[in-house]
Amino acid sequence: xxxxxxxxxxxxxxxxxxxxxxxxxxxxxxxxxxxxxxxxxxxxxxxxxxxxxxxxxxxxxxxxxxxxxxxxxxxxxxxxxxxxxxxxxxxxxxxxxxxxxxxxxxxxxxxxxxxxxxxxxxxxxxxxxxxxxxxxxxxxxxxxxxxxxxxxxxxxxxxxxxxxxxxxxxxxxxxxxxxxxxxxxxxxxxxxxxxxxxxxxxxxxxxxxxxxxxxxxxxxxxxxxxxxxxxxxxxxxxxxxxxxxxxxxxxxxxxxxxxxxxxxxxxxxxxxxxxxxxxxxxxxxxxxxxxxxxxxxxxxxxxxxxxxxxxxxxxxxxxxxxxxxxxxxxxxxxxxxxxxxxxxxxxxxxxxxxxxxxxxxxxxxxxxxxxxxxxxxxxxxxxxxxxxxxxxxxxxxxxxxxxxxxxxxxxxxxxxxxxxxxxxxxxxxxxxxxxxxxxxxxxxxxxxxxxxxxxxxxxxxxxxxxxxxxxxxxxxxxxxxxxxxxxxxxxxxxxxxxxxxxxxxxxxxxxxxxxxxxxxxxxxxxxxxxxxxxxxxxxxxxxxxxxxxxxxxxxxxxxxxxxxxxxxxxxxxxxxxxxxxxxxxxxxxxxxxxxxxxxxxxxxxxxxxxxxxxxxxxxxxxxxxxxxxxxxxxxxxxxxxxxxxxxxxxxxxxxxxxxxxxxxxxxxxxxxxxxxxxxxxxxxxxxxxxxxxxxxxxxxxxxxxxxxxxxxxxxxxxxxxxxxxxxxxxxxxxxxxxxxxxxxxxxxxxxxxxxxxxxxxxxxxxxxxxxxxxxxxxxxxxxxxxxxxxxxxxxxxxxxxxxx
Amino acid sequence: xxxxxxxxxxxxxxxxxxxxxxxxxxxxxxxxxxxxxxxxxxxxxxxxxxxxxxxxxxxxxxxxxxxxxxxxxxxxxxxxxxxxxxxxxxxxxxxxxxxxxxxxxxxxxxxxxxxxxxxxxxxxxxxxxxxxxxxxxxxxxxxxxxxxxxxxxxxxxxxx
Numbered sequence: 001x002x003x004x005x006x007x008x009x010x011x012x013x014x015x016x017x018x019x020x021x022x023x024x025x026x027x028x029x030x031x032x033x034x035x036x037x038x039x040x041x042x043x044x045x046x047x048x049x050x051x052x053x054x055x056x057x058x059x060x061x062x063x064x065x066x067x068x069x070x071x072x073x074x075x076x077x078x079x080x081x082x083x084x085x086x087x088x089x090x091x092x093x094x095x096x097x098x099x100x101x102x103x104x105x106x107x108x109x110x111x112x113x114x115x116x117x118x119x120x121x122x123x124x125x126x127x128x129x130x131x132x133x134x135x136x137x138x139x140x141x142x143x144x145x146x147x148x149x150x151x152x153x154x155x156x157x158x159x160x161x162x163x164x165x166x167x168x169x170x171x172x173x174x175x176x177x178x179x180x181x182x183x184x185x186x187x188x189x190x191x192x193x194x195x196x197x198x199x200x201x202x203x204x205x206x207x208x209x210x211x212x213x214x215x216x217x218x219x220x221x222x223x224x225x226x227x228x229x230x231x232x233x234x235x236x237x238x239x240x241x242x243x244x245x246x247x248x249x250x251x252x253x254x255x256x257x258x259x260x261x262x263x264x265x266x267x268x269x270x271x272x273x274x275x276x277x278x279x280x281x282x283x284x285x286x287x288x289x290x291x292x293x294x295x296x297x298x299x300x301x302x303x304x305x306x307x308x309x310x311x312x313x314x315x316x317x318x319x320x321x322x323x324x325x326x327x328x329x330x331x332x333x334x335x336x337x338x339x340x341x342x343x344x345x346x347x348x349x350x351x352x353x354x355x356x357x358x359x360x361x362x363x364x365x366x367x368x369x370x371x372x373x374x375x376x377x378x379x380x381x382x383x384x385x386x387x388x389x390x391x392x393x394x395x396x397x398x399x400x401x402x403x404x405x406x407x408x409x410x411x412x413x414x415x416x417x418x419x420x421x422x423x424x425x426x427x428x429x430x431x432x433x434x435x436x437x438x439x440x441x442x443x444x445x446x447x448x449x450x451x452x453x454x455x456x457x458x459x460x461x462x463x464x465x466x467x468x469x470x471x472x473x474x475x476x477x478x479x480x481x482x483x484x485x486x487x488x489x490x491x492x493x494x495x496x497x498x499x500x501x502x503x504x505x506x507x508x509x510x511x512x513x514x515x516x517x518x519x520x521x522x523x524x525x526x527x528x529x530x531x532x533x534x535x536x537x538x539x540x541x542x543x544x545x546x547x548x549x550x551x552x553x554x555x556x557x558x559x560x561x562x563x564x565x566x567x568x569x570x571x572x573x574x575x576x577x578x579x580x581x582x583x584x585x586x587x588x589x590x591x592x593x594x595x596x597x598x599x600x601x602x603x604x605x606x607x608x609x610x611x612x613x614x615x616x617x618x619x620x621x622x623x624x625x626x627x628x629x630x631x632x633x634x635x636x637x638x639x640x641x642x643x644x645x646x647x648x649x650x651x652x653x654x655x656x657x658x659x660x661x662x663x664x665x666x667x668x669x670x671x672x673x674x675x676x677x678x679x680x681x682x683x684x685x686x687x688x689x690x691x692x693x694x695x696x697x698x699x700x701x702x703x704x705x706x707x708x709x710x711x712x713x714x715x716x717x718x719x720x721x722x723x724x725x726x727x728x729x730x731x732x733x734x735x736x737x738x739x740x741x742x743x744x745x746x747x748x749x750x751x752x753x754x755x756x757x758x759x760x761x762x763x764x765x766x767x768x769x770x771x772x773x774x775x776x777x778x779x780x781x782x783x784x785x786x787x788x789x790x791x792x793x794x795x796x797x798x799x800x801x802x803x804x
Numbered sequence: 805x806x807x808x809x810x811x812x813x814x815x816x817x818x819x820x821x822x823x824x825x826x827x828x829x830x831x832x833x834x835x836x837x838x839x840x841x842x843x844x845x846x847x848x849x850x851x852x853x854x855x856x857x858x859x860x861x862x863x864x865x866x867x868x869x870x871x872x873x874x875x876x877x878x879x880x881x882x883x884x885x886x887x888x889x890x891x892x893x894x895x896x897x898x899x900x901x902x903x904x905x906x907x908x909x910x911x912x913x914x915x916x917x918x919x920x921x922x923x924x925x926x927x928x929x930x931x932x933x934x935x936x937x938x939x940x941x942x943x944x945x946x947x948x949x950x951x952x953x954x955x956x957x958x959x960x961x962x963x964x
Contacts, residue, residue: 008910015909047949051913058819058912060834080947087916094827117943127925129827152939155929163925189930196927234932237887244891244931247884287883294881322852327882358852 004037005030007051014059027061038069046073047081050088057091067092067099074106079118082110086121095131104134111141116152119145123153127160135164139171146178151187158182158193162200172201172208183218188235188242191222195248202255213256216263220270223249227274238282250274250291257299264300271296275308286316286324290331297335307342310335314346322358329353329364336371347372351381354388359395366396370403378411382421389429397432401425405437415448416494419455427462430469436704438474443586445479454494456483461498463508468517474525477512480505481529482583485536502537506530510546524557531565535580544569686801692778692793696723697752699732699778701795703802711769713802719760721752723784730782732762737775741767752782774803807888807926808860808875809836810919812908815869817841820908821915825926840873854882865889869905888928895922898937917943 005013010030017023034049042049050069057063070092073085093100103125110122123145126138142164145157165172175197182194202209226241226249235242253271257264274292279285289312296309313335316328332350336343350372353365366388373381382404389400404425412418422441426433445455459476467473480487484505490497512518512526527550534543547569550562568576686703693699697719704714721727730750736742747762768774776795781788812821819837828836843855844864855862857875863885864873872889876882893903895918900907908915921936923929930936 011910055912058822060819078948079943080949083917083943083947084913087913087920091822096827096829115946117939117946120939124920124924128825128920156924159924159927159929162927188932189935192928192931234934237891242931243887244884244928247881248928283883284887287881287887290883291881322850323854323883323886326852326854357850360852360855 004033004045004049004052007048007055010052011055014055023059027056027059031056031061035065038065043076046076047078047084051084054084054088054091063092067097071099071102071106074103074110079115082118082121086125090125090128094129100129100131101133104137107134108138108141111138111145116150119153120156123156123160127156127163130160130163130167132167135167136171139164139168139174143174143178146175151185151190154185155187155189155193158190158197162193162197165200165204169204172204175201176208176211183215183222188245192242192245192248195219195245195252199248199252199255202252209255213260213263216253216256216266219249219253219256220267223253223270223274227277237284239279240284240288243284243288246274246288247291250288250295254295254298257295259300261300267295267299268301268305271301272305272308275305275312280315283321283323286319286321286327290316290327293331297331297339306339310339310342310346314349317346317349317353322356322361325353325356326358326361326364329361329368333364333368333371336368340372343368344372347377347381351384354384359393362392363396366392366400366403370407373407373411375411375413378407378413379417382407386421386424386428389425394432397429398434401429401433402437405440409444415451416454419445419448419451419458423458423462426469426472426475427466430466430472433469433471435471438471441471441475442478445475446482446583447585449585451494452479452483453486453491453497455479456487457492457495457498460487460500460505460508463512467512467515470519470522473512473518473522477509477522477525477529480509481525481532484529484533488537502533502539503542506533506537506539506542506546509533513546513550520555520557523555524561527558527561527565531561531568532580534569535577687799689797689799691717691776691795691797692780692791694791694793695784695789697721697727697780697782699780701798703799711767711771713766713768713774715764715766715802717760717762717764719752719762720756720758721754722756724754725785726754727752727782727784727789730760731780732760733779733781734764735777735779736766737772739768739770739772740774743767768803771803774798806877806880807885807923808877810875810923811837811840811871811873812915813837813841813871813873814905815845815871817845820870820905821912821919823916823919823923840875844871844873853886861885863889867893870908888923891933892919892922894933895936898933899940914940 014023014026017026030052034053037045037049046069050066050073053063053066053069066088070085070088073081074089076082076085089100089103093103107122107126107130110118111126113119113122123142126134126142130138142157142160145153146161148154148157161175161178165175179194179198179201182197183191185191185194198212198215202212223246226246229241231239232241235245237243240246253263253267257267271292274288275296278289278292280289293309293312296305301309310332313328313332316324317332319325319328329350332343332346347369350365350368353361354369356362356365366385369381369385373385385400385404385407389397389404392400404421408418408421412421422444426441445452448455456479459472459479462472463476463480484502486492487498487505488500488502490499492498509526509530513523513530518526527547530543530546534540537543547562547565550558551566553559553562568579572579688700688702691699691701698721700718700720702716702718704716717732719730719732728751730747730752732744732747734742734744743765745763745765748760750760752758752760766774766776775798777792778795779790779792781790783789807825809825810821810823811819813819819841822833822837824833839857840862843857843862847855847864853863853865855864859878860875861878861880861882862873862875863882864871865886866872872893874885874889876885896903896908896915899914899918900911918936918940921930921939930939
């Protein structure tokens with residue numbers, strides 16, 4: 001049998017392959033040769049064969065048949081064999097294989113070997129990949145080696161101990177005695193790994209943390225020596241002595257100083273010293289400064305030190321090195337809540353970073369900018385942010401638009417400014433605006449009563465320019481429907497009122513209905529707007545005609561609307577004025593829309609801004625009441641005698657109306673709160689579902705696609721009650737399987753009104769990283785007719801689109 | 805583990821070294837390698853050296869024809885991670901003498917040995933440059949069969 005070819009020879013040969021197929025052929029041939037060599041139990045060439053196998057494994061080919069051979073190599077007496085054997089074990093074996101346990105005995109022997117390099121191999125392998133069982137078996141050996149005077153072995157034993165503790169936390173106690181004089185070592189390797197070990201112990205156990213606090217003076221001393229010591233060739237990096245050790249010590253100090261006044265005070269001076277004396281011309285110095293800043297911010301440092309830290313970050317922002325700018329922005333983002341004023345001082349530098357070329361830096365600068373907006377700087381900041389919105393990459397536009405809306409809502413200096421800002425966003429980034437912004441904006445506009453004329457005029461003009469951006473078109477349609485009368489009467493005070501006729505306005509709205517650019521949702525908005533204008537304009541006939549045409553539309557949504565609007569004209573015309581009345585000011589029951597820009601860690605998968613669903617339920621209930629009042633109070637034309645009527649009080653007529661109508665309140669309520677449900681369906685394509693329907697309590701789920709994080713499903717529950725009594729103290733709870741994470745936001749209220757007069761909504765966010773089928777268990781409790789009701793249910797009928 | 809994995813790959817995406825500091829399946833390893841090579845090779849030339857991937861920070865740097873790609877946990881110091889990569893390159897350079905990609909291809913096991921003296925279990929084991937090299941050389945002397953670094957078959961490509 002000829003000797004198996006050498007490793008380098010094989011590498012050379014494989015590299016001459018010109019195609020993937022040729023390479024595969026060579027590999028297969030060699031694997032066959034290796035297999036037969038293994039079968040022959042050849043000791044001489046086992047090492048060479050396994051090495052070749054490891055090379056082929058790196059190219060992506062299977063090598064599991066070499067696992068046992070690695071074990072044989074480890075058991076060999078030859079150092080060359082052991083070296084390759086342990087390497088092979090680390091590459092080919094992991095704790096999932098039973099084979100892996102066979103190593104335990106070999107490792108145990110090698111830990112006691114006479115040659116330190118063999119001991120080293122064993123420690124390294126155990127410390128890299130030892131399973132819990134192996135760690136349990138061998139912890140004693142590791143502990144012994146932790147006490148040796150051989151620094152080569154001691155440092156490895158320390159890291160091995162770290163691994164053991166990570167695998168089997170209960171064993172941590174046994175290493176405590178050995179840590180006694182670890183820090184008295186001169187050897188940097190031992191010092192470094194010791195600090196790692198101490199850190200691990202402190203992070204895992206508050207008792208250990210308290211115990212090790214006494215080491216603070218010693219750590220401070222060691223750090224001081226490193227900074228003050230002269231040049232040491234062994235550890236020098238660009239003039240700094242052992243930056244790795246310095247950073248590790250700073251990190252341990254951070255953990256020890258957190259929440260503890262005495263420790264924090266003891267390290268105050270050294271932190272100030274490092275912060276002011278470290279050379280900043282190279283990355284290594286900045287790495288130490290960065291760690292120092294993190295430590296200062298985390299412990300109980302005095303305010304002077306904190307300001308120093310933030311100023312360091314401010315200087316980082318001006319650094320040419322973009323890595324350093326990136327790191328500065330990340331840190332500032334973390335500290336902006338706690339040290340707001342200090343960070344404000346660097347606002348202009350941060351805003352400049354919006355113009356940086358690097359995508360990650362831009363994103364962080366944007367988030368930080370939004371965090372810094374306040375009542376004083378809103379005008380200036382908004383100018384910069386809107387400019388950024390105009391020119392930034394599409395991936396930023398949605399988040400930026402949401403941020404602008406939020407900031408404007410909180411700090412708008414005037415209503416006019418607010419409306420103008422909204423207009424600016426809608427016209428420049430209109431297609432990127434989040435779907436949930438539309439209802440939110442509508443509410444804002446409704447509540448800015450004195451700006452209605454100005455708003456509708458500006459929106460109308462914007463529509464004349466461009467009807468492609470759906471959110472803009474939707475808001476505009478809605479406004480025209482509501483305030484069309486102001487539009488044609490030319491009541492605008494803020495700017496020159498435009499002259500426009502009813503026909504022109506209806507032309508525009510009808511144009512939306514037929515345009516290819518309009519989404520189905522938009523069409524719904526424009527049809528409803530046209531309908532509403534029937535009580536504001538005089539061209540009622542034209543509107544009737546449009547509505548009747550769409551009664552046979554292919555689009556089911558439009559068709560249903562049109563049919564019901566038709567019915568409104570024909571059978572319930574007397575109710576039309578009341579039903580289409582101006583919307584009242586909507587109360588904010590819960591915060592609508594995004595409450596904050598969620599701070600992202602980066603760009604690959606930015607997290608979603610929380611879309612708390614606007615609670616339309618508040619309105620139907622009160623709207624319903626208003627309707628009742630209106631119908632009762634106003635001079636309503638006599639109800640046709642086809643209805644059984646009591647001639648007495650208006651209230652009596654109302655009851656009969658309610659009893660007889662299949663439309664009426666239900667119709668209005670349907671549109672007001674189901675509009676959002678159906679808008680949802682149309683915009684996401686995920687059908688709503690009924691999750692629960694028992695004893696008169698019905699719970700529907702609607703879905704939103706949480707763009708751009710596809711792993712988060714945003715579900716809104718709508719609870720309605722068809723019984724005659726309210727359900728009070730209504731609490732909805734949900735649980736999901738372990739692979740999911742669930743977040744339940746506040747409900748719109750805890751009373752589910754009787755007779756479907758309103759719904760309670762609540763938003764659930766489910767994180768489904770493993771893309772598993774969504775299942776949920778829900779628990780409902782409420783009080784109904786004086787008695788407490790509780791029910792549990794499983795929800796399994798989620799549409800596949802909601803979790804795929 | 806503070807460091808999760810270290811990958812070395814060429815500009816064409818060919819893997820030259822893989823060190824995993826936590827146990828994961830072969831399948832997951834393949835996926836991660838694919839993701840890393842795609843993400844890193846797609847980066848614009850003047851971007852910063854950090855990117856976010858799932859719950860990890862990825863620090864990468866190109867030395868001549870090789871990309872060094874280190875994944876760390878979110879609380880780690882990225883600037884120091886760059887120094888870690890740089891230190892490893894220096895160690896390789898010292899050992900091989902003006903190291904280039906071919907050295908690592910033909911002597912991959914040595915690259916692993918050096919790495920295993922520098923890092924262990926996702927942490928730094930030795931901070932002295934000279935100590936690491938001394939230990940490797942002493943270990944090399946112990947080998948019954950010597951495999952000195954192969955003389956390069958062609959002239960070195962670019963200097964590291």
